[in-house]
Amino acid sequence: MKLSGTNAGTAAFLRCGLALVVLVPLSWREVRRAGTRPLRHVLMDAGAGVLLGVDMVFWAASVLTVGASVATVLLNVQVVFFPLLAWLVSGTRPSGRFAFMAPLMLAGVALASGAAGHAQPGSHPVAGVAFGTVAGVAYAGYLFLMRLGGGRGHTVTPVCVSTASAAFAAAVTGGLWTGIDLAPGRAAWGWLITLALVGQVLAWLLITTALPELAPNVGAALLLLQPVMAFALGVAIGERPTLTQVGGCVLVVAAVGYNSRAGRGRTRGPGSSPGRRPG
Numbered sequence: 392m393k394l395s396g397t398n399a400g401t402a403a404f405l406r407c408g409l410a411l412v413v414l415v416p417l418s419w420r421e422v423r424r425a426g427t428r429p430l431r432h433v434l435m436d437a438g439a440g441v442l443l444g445v446d447m448v449f450w451a452a453s454v455l456t457v458g459a460s461v462a463t464v465l466l467n468v469q470v471v472f473f474p475l476l477a478w479l480v481s482g483t484r485p486s487g488r489f490a491f492m493a494p495l496m497l498a499g500v501a502l503a504s505g506a507a508g509h510a511q512p513g514s515h516p517v518a519g520v521a522f523g524t525v526a527g528v529a530y531a532g533y534l535f536l537m538r539l540g541g542g543r544g545h546t547v548t549p550v551c552v553s554t555a556s557a558a559f560a561a562a563v564t565g566g567l568w569t570g571i572d573l574a575p576g577r578a579a580w581g582w583l584i585t586l587a588l589v590g591q592v593l594a595w596l597l598i599t600t601a602l603p604e605l606a607p608n609v610g611a612a613l614l615l616l617q618p619v620m621a622f623a624l625g626v627a628i629g630e631r632p633t634l635t636q637v638g639g640c641v642l643v644v645a646a647v648g649y650n651s652r653a654g655r656g657r658t659r660g661p662g663s664s665p666g667r668r669p670g
Contacts, residue, residue, distance in 0.1 A: 392451055393459045394628065395582035399451035400565015401572045402583065403444065407558035409587035411551070418551035425544050428552075436549045439536035440556025446529035447557060448564045449522045457519030460625025461503050461632055464618045464640045465523035467647050468500055472531035480535065488649070496646040502639025503632075550595045618644055 392402045422428070428436075453462040471493050474485040500520065537549065565571055575583070622640055626632070632640070 392582075392586055393454050395575065395579040395586070397572060397575045397579050397583065398565075398569040399448050399455060400561065400569035401575060402451045402586070403447035403561035404558060404565050404571050405575075405583045406447065406587045406591050407444065407554050407561055409584055410554050410591035411558065413588065413592050414547065414551040414554055417547045421545060421547045428545050428548050432549070433552055435536050435539055436552035437556040439533045440553035441560040442529045442533040442536070443553055444557035444560025444562075445564055446526045446533060448561050448568065449526035449529065452569075453519050453522040453526060456515040456522060458625055458630040458632070459628070460622040460630045461636055461640065462519065462523060463621035463625075464503050464643050465500055465519065466527055466530065467618060467643055468496065468524060468527035469531040469534070470647050471496055472528050473534055476531050476535050492646045492649055496643060499639045499642030499646060503636050503643055546599050547596065550599060554591060554595075 392406070395402060397405075450462065450466055453465060456462075457465070474483075474489050477483045478485055500523070533553070537553065562571065618640070622632075
């Protein structure tokens with residue numbers, strides 16, 4: 392997304408719109424094989440997609456303000472909001488482990504963003520935290536609705552419906568905020584097509600298929616590789632986080648990893664806290 396050089400609204404809308412070129416035929420084939428998805432679950436998928444679209448716009452804005460390496464780690468703040476949302480809606484109380492982890496997580500977010508300590512030159516840490524927090528809240532809501540709907544024998548269709556809804560939400564949110572550029576240039580199209588095919592189609596389908604087959608702690612641990620690798624890729628393209636930001640990123644990943652161990656030996660339920668989405 393950062394290499395494309397586009398604004399937040401353009402990146403969020405096009406990654407979803409371009410992904411539909413692949414997802415719609417795959418979904419049509421799945422519906423022919425497995426039957427139609429119940430309307431109640433389709434509506435949940437669509438509602439979840441609206442939140443996903445908001446998440447993607449604000450995540451992209453966070454990338455542009457604090458860098459890809461730090462922004463991807465910041466978005467793990469959803470691990471704090473997801474259990475709180477489950478508590479409010481379904482009455483599933485957070486564990487004592489969560490109460491210990493949450494303050495460490497938030498401290499790590501403050502350090503990683505540069506809002507506390509030192510930020511890398513050219514970044515905007517306060518804006519980055521604000522954008523990342525909005526994205527984290529929206530993504531937690533997306534996860535909650537998707538878990539309530541469940542797969543119900545469909546893998547591609549929920550991803551397709553939520554992606555279509557996310558494209559609409561990104562078009563509205565991004566259009567009003569940053570504007571949407573439908574002629575970003577040849578190089579930008581190349582990066583955005585890659586983002587759509589890898590980050591929106593391939594990664595989502597693999598995660599949707601794999602997570603139900605894994606123990607919760609294993610799935611959460613594997614998904615922690617994503618912020619670690621994103622941090623390394625950000626450094627590889629020239630970002631230079633400060634030592635305090637690196638320390639904050641380590642603290643965030645460690646806190647999420649510690650919290651994920653709470654799921655060891657338990658099946659994943661509506662109140663369990665999942666890992667972070669693909670880039």
